Amino acid sequence: MPDSFTPTARSRVRRHPERAHYDRATVYAILDAALLCHVGYVIDGRPYVTPTLFWRDGDRLYWHGSSASRMLRAQAAGIPVCLAVSHIDGLVLARSAFRHSLNYRAVMVFGTAAIVADAAEKERGFNAFVERLYPGRTARLRPILPQEVKATSLIGMAIDEASAKIRAGGPLDLEADYAADCWAGTVPVALRLGAPIPDERAPPRGDPAQELGPLGPGAALDRVLLALARRDG
Amino acid sequence: MPDSFTPTARSRVRRHPERAHYDRATVYAILDAALLCHVGYVIDGRPYVTPTLFWRDGDRLYWHGSSASRMLRAQAAGIPVCLAVSHIDGLVLARSAFRHSLNYRAVMVFGTAAIVADAAEKERGFNAFVERLYPGRTARLRPILPQEVKATSLIGMAIDEASAKIRAGGPLDLEADYAADCWAGTVPVALRLGAPIPDERAPPRGDPAQELGPLGPGAALDRVLLALARRDG
Numbered sequence: 001m002p003d004s005f006t007p008t009a010r011s012r013v014r015r016h017p018e019r020a021h022y023d024r025a026t027v028y029a030i031l032d033a034a035l036l037c038h039v040g041y042v043i044d045g046r047p048y049v050t051p052t053l054f055w056r057d058g059d060r061l062y063w064h065g066s067s068a069s070r071m072l073r074a075q076a077a078g079i080p081v082c083l084a085v086s087h088i089d090g091l092v093l094a095r096s097a098f099r100h101s102l103n104y105r106a107v108m109v110f111g112t113a114a115i116v117a118d119a120a121e122k123e124r125g126f127n128a129f130v131e132r133l134y135p136g137r138t139a140r141l142r143p144i145l146p147q148e149v150k151a152t153s154l155i156g157m158a159i160d161e162a163s164a165k166i167r168a169g170g171p172l173d174l175e176a177d178y179a180a181d182c183w184a185g186t187v188p189v190a191l192r193l194g195a196p197i198p199d200e201r202a203p204p205r206g207d208p209a210q211e212l213g214p215l216g217p218g219a220a221l222d223r224v225l226l227a228l229a230r231r232d233g
Numbered sequence: 234m235p236d237s238f239t240p241t242a243r244s245r246v247r248r249h250p251e252r253a254h255y256d257r258a259t260v261y262a263i264l265d266a267a268l269l270c271h272v273g274y275v276i277d278g279r280p281y282v283t284p285t286l287f288w289r290d291g292d293r294l295y296w297h298g299s300s301a302s303r304m305l306r307a308q309a310a311g312i313p314v315c316l317a318v319s320h321i322d323g324l325v326l327a328r329s330a331f332r333h334s335l336n337y338r339a340v341m342v343f344g345t346a347a348i349v350a351d352a353a354e355k356e357r358g359f360n361a362f363v364e365r366l367y368p369g370r371t372a373r374l375r376p377i378l379p380q381e382v383k384a385t386s387l388i389g390m391a392i393d394e395a396s397a398k399i400r401a402g403g404p405l406d407l408e409a410d411y412a413a414d415c416w417a418g419t420v421p422v423a424l425r426l427g428a429p430i431p432d433e434r435a436p437p438r439g440d441p442a443q444e445l446g447p448l449g450p451g452a453a454l455d456r457v458l459l460a461l462a463r464r465d466g
Binding site (some may be wrong): 010015035036038039040041042043045046047049050051053065080081082083086090091093095096097098100102104106107126127129130133134137138140141142144145148151152170171173177178179180181182183184185186187188189190191192193194195196197198199200201202204205206207209211212225229 | 404422423
């Protein structure tokens with residue numbers, strides 16, 4: 001498998017091509033650091049975008065049944081999908097309105113999504129969703145029941161094409177604007193985890209600090225996702 | 234204008250309909266709390282999803298030129314768009330793999346997007362992008378130059394249909410699973426702002442605390458967005 005995706009007419013980054021990356025390492029790192037993706041598909045010529053949890057296994061992506069499921073069931077060969085992942089990393093304040101920006105890491109993936117029919121592959125997929133975020137957790141849980149496997153569809157897609165786009169760093173102002181009487185710079189933005197809240201319906205057994213690793217107030221989601229990255233690596 | 238959107242075949246929430254909301258207040262609040270949206274559109278029968286900053290004005294949404302721009306320029310009447318916004322609010326850990334979930338607020342909007350051609354409306358739009366996040370800031374900045382207005386396209390869309398979907402609260406386990414030997418509950422997730430980083434190319438004038446309001450380490454993006462909500466209200 002080549003180290004980089006080959007940009008095509010549909011995957012090439014057109015606006016700000018200097019922010020584009022096509023190597024697998026960059027694309028996969030951005031995908032793996034995300035909880036949520038946005039899946040785009042077409043029904044009767046019209047666009048739909050559904051947010052969903054997802055999971056990567058090599059060059060394949062998986063997610064739960066979405067509103068595309070009905071259509072997918074009718075089209076065993078699969079349907080074209082564009083899957084997007086975005087991380088907001090910072091607000092960029094420039095010295096002119098026009099040059100304000102956002103620091104971000106984004107990936108756009110193209111492929112053909114299809115229902116995973118095999119029950120064993122589905123069960124592996126559902127467990128992988130849990131293990132992705134909570135390594136070791138499925139060993140503490142009862143096995144998935146056959147009726148649970150049947151109740152939800154698993155959708156899989158090979159990554160045919162992909163591109164990443166990254167903006168980082170401070171504002172880029174016009175020379176004439178650097179003396180402007182305003183603050184300029186970046187304000188970092190990140191997803192953070194708060195303190196675990198025990199289930200209110202019934203006090204849970206177990207200790208979140210021991211089972212989930214270092215979460216706690218102010219801890220970065222990065223720690224969870226670093227654990228994940230180690231698993232994938 | 235009615236207080237609620239009327240769900241149709243394309244906007245009705247099918248999976249977990251008990252999580253659906255169609256009232257404008259809920260839909261607008263979720264849109265207004267977001268920095269980024271994912272815009273879905275169709276080119277040659279295939280789906281594309283582009284993340285972009287956006288801004289709401291009444292029942293209209295605006296965003297910068299995207300990779301749909303070329304197509305939009307060729308179709309002055311506009312193109313069908315599905316615009317999605319998602320906030321991750323928490324990880325939900327249940328007592329079985331299958332019942333793990335995510336707390337979130339999401340909105341799906343349908344409409345017809347078109348290029349805004351009028352230069353004055355464009356200039357108002359670009360300033361509104363800045364004011365949305367940094368109230369009062371455009372008064373400190375020089376006016377937008379005519380060549381800046383020309384250089385980027387502004388896309389606008391009336392909200393034809395919309396639906397919101399919200400999951401909140403703890404895990405919902407099977408009765409038989411409540412005695413399971415594992416922790417169960419939720420881990421809150423939120424976007425947080427870090428401490429402002431001054432532009433490294435040239436020390437900026439001005440004071441971020443005074444110009445941006447309460448940001449600082451650990452402050453919630455909510456404060457910025459609350460300021461925004463007050464402006465919109």
